[in-house]
Amino acid sequence: MNKTNTELHNEILDAVYDAWTALQQQQPLVHIMTNAVASNYVANILLAANASPAMIDNPFEAESFTRIAGAVSLNLGTPTSEQVQAMLIAAETANTIQKPWVLDPVGYGAILHWRSEVTDQLMAFQPTIVRGNASEIGTLAGKQVTGKGVGTTLDSSEVYQQAQSLLNHCQCVAISGVSDFIVSNDYPVIQVNGGSELQPRVTATGCALGALIAAYSAVTTPVIAATAAHLHFAIAGKLAAATTQSLGSFNVTFIDQIHQLNLEVLREHADFQLL
Amino acid sequence: MNKTNTELHNEILDAVYDAWTALQQQQPLVHIMTNAVASNYVANILLAANASPAMIDNPFEAESFTRIAGAVSLNLGTPTSEQVQAMLIAAETANTIQKPWVLDPVGYGAILHWRSEVTDQLMAFQPTIVRGNASEIGTLAGKQVTGKGVGTTLDSSEVYQQAQSLLNHCQCVAISGVSDFIVSNDYPVIQVNGGSELQPRVTATGCALGALIAAYSAVTTPVIAATAAHLHFAIAGKLAAATTQSLGSFNVTFIDQIHQLNLEVLREHADFQLL
Amino acid sequence: MNKTNTELHNEILDAVYDAWTALQQQQPLVHIMTNAVASNYVANILLAANASPAMIDNPFEAESFTRIAGAVSLNLGTPTSEQVQAMLIAAETANTIQKPWVLDPVGYGAILHWRSEVTDQLMAFQPTIVRGNASEIGTLAGKQVTGKGVGTTLDSSEVYQQAQSLLNHCQCVAISGVSDFIVSNDYPVIQVNGGSELQPRVTATGCALGALIAAYSAVTTPVIAATAAHLHFAIAGKLAAATTQSLGSFNVTFIDQIHQLNLEVLREHADFQLL
Numbered sequence: 001m002n003k004t005n006t007e008l009h010n011e012i013l014d015a016v017y018d019a020w021t022a023l024q025q026q027q028p029l030v031h032i033m034t035n036a037v038a039s040n041y042v043a044n045i046l047l048a049a050n051a052s053p054a055m056i057d058n059p060f061e062a063e064s065f066t067r068i069a070g071a072v073s074l075n076l077g078t079p080t081s082e083q084v085q086a087m088l089i090a091a092e093t094a095n096t097i098q099k100p101w102v103l104d105p106v107g108y109g110a111i112l113h114w115r116s117e118v119t120d121q122l123m124a125f126q127p128t129i130v131r132g133n134a135s136e137i138g139t140l141a142g143k144q145v146t147g148k149g150v151g152t153t154l155d156s157s158e159v160y161q162q163a164q165s166l167l168n169h170c171q172c173v174a175i176s177g178v179s180d181f182i183v184s185n186d187y188p189v190i191q192v193n194g195g196s197e198l199q200p201r202v203t204a205t206g207c208a209l210g211a212l213i214a215a216y217s218a219v220t221t222p223v224i225a226a227t228a229a230h231l232h233f234a235i236a237g238k239l240a241a242a243t244t245q246s247l248g249s250f251n252v253t254f255i256d257q258i259h260q261l262n263l264e265v266l267r268e269h270a271d272f273q274l275l
Numbered sequence: 276m277n278k279t280n281t282e283l284h285n286e287i288l289d290a291v292y293d294a295w296t297a298l299q300q301q302q303p304l305v306h307i308m309t310n311a312v313a314s315n316y317v318a319n320i321l322l323a324a325n326a327s328p329a330m331i332d333n334p335f336e337a338e339s340f341t342r343i344a345g346a347v348s349l350n351l352g353t354p355t356s357e358q359v360q361a362m363l364i365a366a367e368t369a370n371t372i373q374k375p376w377v378l379d380p381v382g383y384g385a386i387l388h389w390r391s392e393v394t395d396q397l398m399a400f401q402p403t404i405v406r407g408n409a410s411e412i413g414t415l416a417g418k419q420v421t422g423k424g425v426g427t428t429l430d431s432s433e434v435y436q437q438a439q440s441l442l443n444h445c446q447c448v449a450i451s452g453v454s455d456f457i458v459s460n461d462y463p464v465i466q467v468n469g470g471s472e473l474q475p476r477v478t479a480t481g482c483a484l485g486a487l488i489a490a491y492s493a494v495t496t497p498v499i500a501a502t503a504a505h506l507h508f509a510i511a512g513k514l515a516a517a518t519t520q521s522l523g524s525f526n527v528t529f530i531d532q533i534h535q536l537n538l539e540v541l542r543e544h545a546d547f548q549l550l
Numbered sequence: 551m552n553k554t555n556t557e558l559h560n561e562i563l564d565a566v567y568d569a570w571t572a573l574q575q576q577q578p579l580v581h582i583m584t585n586a587v588a589s590n591y592v593a594n595i596l597l598a599a600n601a602s603p604a605m606i607d608n609p610f611e612a613e614s615f616t617r618i619a620g621a622v623s624l625n626l627g628t629p630t631s632e633q634v635q636a637m638l639i640a641a642e643t644a645n646t647i648q649k650p651w652v653l654d655p656v657g658y659g660a661i662l663h664w665r666s667e668v669t670d671q672l673m674a675f676q677p678t679i680v681r682g683n684a685s686e687i688g689t690l691a692g693k694q695v696t697g698k699g700v701g702t703t704l705d706s707s708e709v710y711q712q713a714q715s716l717l718n719h720c721q722c723v724a725i726s727g728v729s730d731f732i733v734s735n736d737y738p739v740i741q742v743n744g745g746s747e748l749q750p751r752v753t754a755t756g757c758a759l760g761a762l763i764a765a766y767s768a769v770t771t772p773v774i775a776a777t778a779a780h781l782h783f784a785i786a787g788k789l790a791a792a793t794t795q796s797l798g799s800f801n802v803t804f805i806d807q808i809h810q811l812n813l814e815v816l817r818e819h820a821d822f823q824l825l
Contacts, residue, residue: 037314037330039587039628043753048797053753055587055628056657060664068661078314078330080357082630107331111343114335201534203318203328247323248530255798259751312589312605353589353605355632382606386618389610476809478593478603522598523805 005274008187012227013270017263019220019228024050028070028218032211033057033087035077035106038204045208048259049232051215059085066093070218072101073211074122076108076115077204084118091125100217100225103127103170104210108136123169129222130166131174131210134159141165156181160189160275172222174213176206180230181275184223189275192227194234196241198250205254209233227272232261235269280549283462287502288545292538294495294503299325303345303493307486308332308362310352310381313479320483323534324507326490334360341368345493347376348486349397351383351390352479359393366400375492375500378402378445379485383411398444404497405441406449406485409434416440431456435464435550447497449488451481455505456550459498464550467502469509471516473525480529484508502547507536510544555824558737562777563820567813569770569778574600578620578768582761583607583637585627585656588754595758598809599782601765609635616643620768622651623761624672626658626665627754634668641675650767650775653677653720654760658686673719679772680716681724681760684709691715706731710739710825722772724763726756730780731825734773739825742777744784746791748800755804759783777822782811785819 003011029052034042039055046053056065059082066072072094074087094101105119119140123130130140134154141162156177163173163183173183178197182190199205209229216225236257243253278286304327309317314330321328331340334357341347347369349362369376380394394415398405405415409429416437431452438448438458448458457465474480484504491500511532518528553561579602584592589605596603606615609632616622622644624637644651655669669690673680680690684704691712706727713723713733723733732740749755759779766775786807793803 035330036311036332036586037318040315040590040753043587044797044801047751047753054657055585056662057586057628058630058664061662064661064663078332080333080355080630107329111339112331112336113339114333201322203315203322246531247319247534248527251319251530252527252798252802255801256796259797310605311586311607312593315590353607355608355630382604386614387606387611388614389608476597478590478597521806522594522809523802526594526805527802 005188008274012187012190012224015220015224016228016231016270017266019216019224020261020263020266022219023216026219027052028215029054029068030211030215030218031056031065031069031072031090033083033090034073034075034207034211038075038077038207041204042208042211044255045258046211046215048255049212049215053211057083057086059089062086062089063093066090066099067097069099071214072099073104073214074101075104075106075207075210076119077106077207079115079118087118088121091122095125100128100214100222102129102131102210102214102217104207105130105132105136105140106207108132109139127170128217129172129174129213129226130170131176131213131226133206134175134177137163137173137175152177172226174226174230176209176230180234182223182226182230186221186223187274190227191273191275192230192234193271194269195237198241198245198247199237201247202251202254231266231270231272232258234271235261235265238269280463283549287462287465287499290495290499291503291506291545292541294491294499295536295538295541297494298491301494302327303490304329304343305486305490305493306331306340306344306347306365308358308365309348309350309482309486313350313352313482316479317483317486319530320533321486321490323530324487324490328486332358332361334364337361337364338368341365341374342372344374346489347374348379348489349376350379350381350482350485351394352381352482354390354393362393363396366397366402370400375403375489375497377404377406377485377489377492379482380405380407380411380415381482383407384414402445403492404447404449404488404501405445406451406488406501408481409450409452412438412448412450427452447501449501449505451484451505455509457498457501457505461496461498462549465502466548466550467505467509468546469544470512473516473520473522474512476522477526477529506541506545506547507533509546510536510540513544555738558824562737562740562774565770565774566778566781566820567816569766569774570811570813570816572769573766576769577602578765579604579618580761580765580768581606581615581619581622581640583633583640584623584625584757584761588625588627588757591754592758592761594805595808596761596765598805599762599765603761607633607636609639612636612639613643616640616649617647619649621764622649623654623764624651625654625656625757625760626669627656627757629665629668637668638671641672641677645675650678650764650772652679652681652760652764652767654757655680655682655686655690656757658682659689677720678767679722679724679763679776680720681726681763681776683756684725684727687713687723687725702727722776724776724780726759726780730784732773732776732780736771736773737824740777741823741825742780742784743821744819745787748791748795748797749787751797752801752804781816781820781822782808784821785811785815788819
């Protein structure tokens with residue numbers, strides 16, 4: 001007989017505890033190709049979470065590094081021709097050897113043709129998890145959206161139903177917004193609450209979240225990896241905003257909170273529901 | 276009959292209030308191509324000021340993104356061949372469709388030939404505003420200067436007269452230094468005071484200022500955009516330095532102050548004069 | 551007759567005092583080519599130490615800028631084809647005109663072939679100082695090592711003897727780890743103690759250390775430059791960790807401490823011994 005949502009909620013929460021603990025113990029090597037704006041911040045967030053980030057984004061080393069990494073994170077924020085070559089090699093390699101990899105289709109949409117075409121090529125290599133904002137995921141799922149540059153003009157709650165269609169191409173879709181939505185075939189849609197309205201005012205938080213999902217995906221299932229990373233961010237954002245409302249200080253405190261998360265903090269602050 | 280400097284001062288200050296208010300309301304999309312050192316910092320400064328930065332610096336998307344952006348900011352700090360192609364496309368597009376764009380000719384001078392030649396090509400597309408340090412602007416204006424790498428060996432007050440000659444190529448020239456000078460045909464030279472001696476000890480503050488000028492240029496005239504951005508920085512720098520004299524903390528507090536600026540703070544601390 | 555280790559210790563310490571003082575006075579221009587993760591952080595660390603960093607990493611300006619810089623710092627963290635061309639030009643130029651230059655062979659080893667081959671080419675231009683973690687230096691010295699991506703799987707104390715063999719290719723080898731080891735023909739191996747276990751949890755600290763060694767090498771001998779930079783970092787790390795154990799705050803405080811170092815702090819906290 002089917003489990004109740006309460007049983008599923010507890011099952012997910014226990015799996016998130018295990019994922020966080022495994023991340024601390026294994027400190028998985030994450031092969032990251034991200035944008036120029038995000039690279040330093042992404043590396044610091046992953047180190048704060050106790051993962052081992054390595055930004056290797058040239059085509060000459062992409063295959064060999066994907067083979068030794070625990071997971072791969074590809075982000076289309078500021079692609080260059082050489083980086084795109086590297087991404088295609090890493091995605092194909094990850095797909096071939098069944099290494100978990102996360103695709104963050106930054107700016108996917110009608111205005112930014114080149115990266116959107118590259119994203120379509122990358123989708124063919126079956127990302128384990130696709131994560132993005134509502135405009136990006138909505139457009140990927142075939143919705144007509146007018147994105148504002150690399151930001152979003154949609155609310156995440158408007159697109160999680162359409163996102164179901166992407167499960168033909170990946171195992172999990174994570175949509176970030178005021179609330180976050182984790183879409184998979186394993187569980188009902190998981191809505192993660194928390195964070196802070198200051199989070200979008202710090203650049204590259206979404207990019208860092210994508211890389212953290214990849215880090216968790218090296219130690220657990222795709223849907224738990226996405227949920228654990230989103231909870232990690234939502235809790236750190238909520239606690240940082242409770243400390244300060246000034247943007248520079250918030251950014252510092254947010255990294256403090258990513259670093260200080262533990263099972264007690266998770267138990268007290270993890271806020272999600274099944275839809 | 277001509278307005279007195281007091282009348283002009285009040286006129287400028289009122290326009291700066293309106294520009295800051297419009298920036299908060301419109302959160303203009305700014306198309307930014309900047310250097311590897313600056314990109315994260317520039318994005319965070321613009322987000323703190325409530326603009327919408329997007330770093331799109333590939334030649335395949337430069338034209339389409341320039342068309343939807345509110346303004347464009349081009350910075351020559353660490354050019355690559357591909358980024359230079361993108362800059363030339365963005366500058367030509369911006370000039371064609373009369374989109375405001377800011378040129379920051381980092382390192383312009385005798386030593387760095389390549390970027391200086393690229394800068395000369397970009398100047399042909401009539402930047403709306405040219406901003407830089409005294410060595411860069413002085414050399415652009417035909418002065419013989421021996422710059423120290425990408426730093427400056429001149430005081431900004433030494434070059435604002437020569438800068439007048441650049442008004443044949445752009446509508447406004449902004450020279451940053453201990454005091455800043457805004458040169459245009461609309462007003463007498465505007466000298467902006469404030470800031471802190473710690474500001475040049477934080478990398479990419481000048482680059483971020485150029486991008487903030489671009490953000491303001493999406494909502495007001497070139498000379499008011501330059502004045503508003505310089506005042507925004509000068510006030511934040513002065514208030515941050517009043518809080519701490521330690522460099523790491525200063526940088527965090529500076530972003531706090533960029534974020535916290537409002538009409539009251541502007542009214543109390545805006546310090547500029549007409550020459 | 552030979553000097554005692556106590557005499558040598560005092561001689562080194564006096565030379566470090568002089569090097570720090572010279573750095574404050576001369577603020578040497580450092581020509582830096584580093585990775586995308588590190589560039590902002592490296593520039594801020596060097597500015598905090600009072601050097602003048604300039605990231606010029608294109609092949610068209612590499613030679614002319616190397617000629618005017620006080621020293622050159624090359625870091626293989628995220629090489630691109632164009633940046634590698636620039637590094638080879640800068641290294642050859644620095645070697646030809648006897649300009650001090652530092653090589654940081656990030657990720658050198660069996661997995662990352664391309665950069666390792668580039669590093670071998672760069673080694674032919676006789677770097678003044680080679681600095682890296684134990685896995686990188688050990689592999690360069692011919693030891694069989696299985697590095698973990700760009701991290702290390704060795705303790706620095708395991709490789710400083712092998713590092714002696716690298717003195718045929720450079721004048722000084724600096725190995726960073728829990729303790730740091732400075733290897734040269736001028737002195738017995740210098741072991742630098744201090745720092746904090748939080749330091750490796752902040753990205754690009756090693757990259758910044760390499761660039762700081764280059765800054766010091768513009769004003770003193772290679773072995774004193776390496777020792778001064780390692781002491782500067784070890785003291786700042788120890789004092790920052792005494793202030794906070796939260797990672798985001800640690801990073802801010804670390805820059806504060808790099809900035810606030812002076813002869814008194816050096817005298818009180820410099821901790822090194824001769825082996």
